[in-house]
Amino acid sequence: MLNVAPLEPLVEKRDLILVTGKGGTGKSTLVAALADLAGERRGGALAVEFSAHHRLRELVAPNGKVRVIGMDLDYALEPSLRRLVGVPMIVHAILRNRILRQFIRTSPAMREMIVLDELAAMVEENSARGIPVIVDMPSTGHALSFLDTPRAVQRMLRIGPVARNAERVQRLLLDTRRTEVVTITLPEELPVNETLDLMRKARQMGMAARLVVVNQVPAMLLHASDRPLLEILQRESEDALARLALAGQSQLDGMDHARKQIERLQRIYGYYQDYGEWEKIVDLFTDDDPSVEEADRGVYRGKESVRRYYVDLLGGGPGRRPRPGWLNIMLQLQGVITFESDGLTAHARWYGMGMEAKPIVSLHEGELRQTWIHGIYENSYVKEDGVWKLKKLHFNLNFRTPFEDGWLKVPVVGQHGPDMNIPPDEPPTAYFPYPSGYHVPFSFKHPVTGE
Structure with missing residues (x-):
């Protein structure tokens, strides 16, 4: 523009x-x-x-x-x-x-x-x-x-x-x-x-x-390490070059602001998940072909399917609140955000680390069991009308293990594949939990070599 x-x-x-x-x-x-x-x-x-x-x-x-x-x-x-x-x-x-x-x-x-x-x-x-x-x-x-x-x-x-x-x-x-x-x-x-x-x-x-x-x-030619050079150019150059340096500074400022918006979006997603605010989670997604995939449950594609996944499958239906004792704390950690050249698309990798008290046999029935959960998010985001939204959320489960046993003894409990009553639109793209040694591909390049 x-x-x-x-x-x-x-x-x-x-x-x-x-x-x-x-x-x-x-x-x-x-x-x-x-x-x-x-x-x-x-x-x-x-x-x-x-x-x-x-x-x-x-x-x-x-x-x-x-x-x-x-x-x-x-x-x-x-x-x-x-x-x-x-x-x-x-x-x-x-x-x-x-x-x-x-x-x-x-x-x-x-x-x-x-x-x-x-x-x-x-x-x-x-x-x-x-x-x-x-x-x-x-x-x-x-x-x-x-x-x-x-x-x-x-x-x-x-x-x-x-x-x-x-x-x-x-x-x-x-x-x-x-x-x-x-x-x-x-x-x-x-x-x-x-x-x-x-x-x-x-x-x-x-x-x-x-x-x-x-x-x-391209919208994202600069890196934060370029700031000292831009400051020198802006201070000591002729008008045209100084304005160019100022534009570069503005671009970096815009990137910093966008990064903070995406970080805030992801953290709010974590809080809404903690408290079972499923409808609010759905509103965090774009209307333009969003998708969600967690563990081995398959891919839910499109805004209505995203709603089916969060509100109907995880939430048990519209308006339903979590039962007493239910716990779903999921920390959003160690995010690395990468922007596409258009400045309107981004990808990020996060650790998801949490503590749960949930039924194991089914999502909504049965005795609550306390578990540790860990996995890796590889998400995509888009900017629409000045607001960053989730485009793709993919949580690659590493382990969900009983608190008493640990991941060495029982790496995964409670996962049972795609739901038969609220089925996904597509099968799982990848599901290789601990101790498979599966390496979830990085969405970012090496910060030094660029590879």
Whole structure:
């Protein structure tokens, strides 16, 4: 998602915003986003594209605040000639002359100069009404030579109306209070190198090139160990790099907050389990294809099946409370949380360690027996509407043993496979309790080697 905060001063204060980047980086999408933002902040915007394949009309919001123009030589030639020549009869004569038109199209820098002259005229017209012009420029390789056209024209022509127009356009391009070059790139070596080269050359030309938008950034590139480096970058770097470091800090802060939310979710699950709050446990799960699997009871998939498992199977039916003496303390311990790159999905491994007083023969009938229980959770979580929820809960039982005997003598009591009356949707995926030596696969990578 695009963070618009660094872009707000840009669209609020600049008259001309020139957006460039390597092909395929999302340049047109960024132009549309900037134009829409300017429409909201300043009441309107003019979006200009040079590409022969016009896409901006499809990308901007259909609220009437953004006007889109496809700029090329045919569009710019007549109004530019009117400003240059000033005599309508001569302008019409040039436009009707096939040889002169071909000369304009093929002369070095002439075509680009006419287009830039018309662009500058649009900027002056719209800036008087407080509306910015946002341009979908040629790609990185051609943008600088295009913007350097007025300087090249001034070197060729020292005097005359063309030289004066070139000087006027050049003043606009080099006015860092009015004009800004914005570059969009991808987090890949070649686009980043091209972006750095473009920014360096633009600054050598005297243009303002202070803002870079990085598209398609995986949400979780950073680790807590990167904080010292980010603090140094934020403190000692130029504006663009400092803002990038600040964004990295914000990303880490977001990860810390997400981790705390997931830890809280899992701990609350443990407390609800302790007190038999089965309906509340069901509400901790997402509606989008959740699943639960504990020990050898099989997989219950879908929200209604999750409800069948907790409320009907474990709880004995809606509204039923645990019998006196019933105990189900399950500590949620030693969690290791791993985030997917989208920042909306996570996985975690936990120890479940508990003390029980439950019937052994069936879930709800018979004499209460005190037991120790231990296992490993491998769970998945999703973030929906800003709230983290359980997606998959899988408790791999290690042992459930009578308090008097211990796991060496009696590793497992009370497990009897899938329930016949409230059956699962799928058979157990894995059930190898102590002393099998089964190793539940890790959901995380080695923190040093990354393997």
